[in-house]
Amino acid sequence: MKIWGKLLINNRIVKDKVVLFDEDKNYEDNLKNSILEICKEFDIEIPYWLPSNEKEYAVRKKTIFTQDNFIDEFKFDKFIIEEIDLDDK
Template structure:
């Protein structure tokens, strides 16, 4: 899709546990962007730990994924 941002959204979770907040965010964005919840792999945990950002590609979805990638970033308030 030529590297263009097609959709963007911000979400604040009320969960205190980071794992629960991530799942909460993934579920929110999946509904908002009409995509399935992607599979979470060890590589995603490493990305999140290093960069506070995680990127999902077609291989992380069971069904056809309509975008080049899906990124989720942790923003501290």
């Protein structure tokens, strides 16, 4: 599995990164570590998971973070994470 992180401004991807899961770790640890790595690469704070994000990710394996998920102001419109299969991207 992979997690694909994207920063969007005006519906255009300005930054993206794909992180591979470590087969020796469980799913939750992999997801957490992937998000941490992507946020560090993008130089953004770690977003808060709201109930709507949890529901969306559980159903679609994708969620969109907006200003509501961050304390600090940011210069992008959306931060998206999406689980992709190894055969994708």
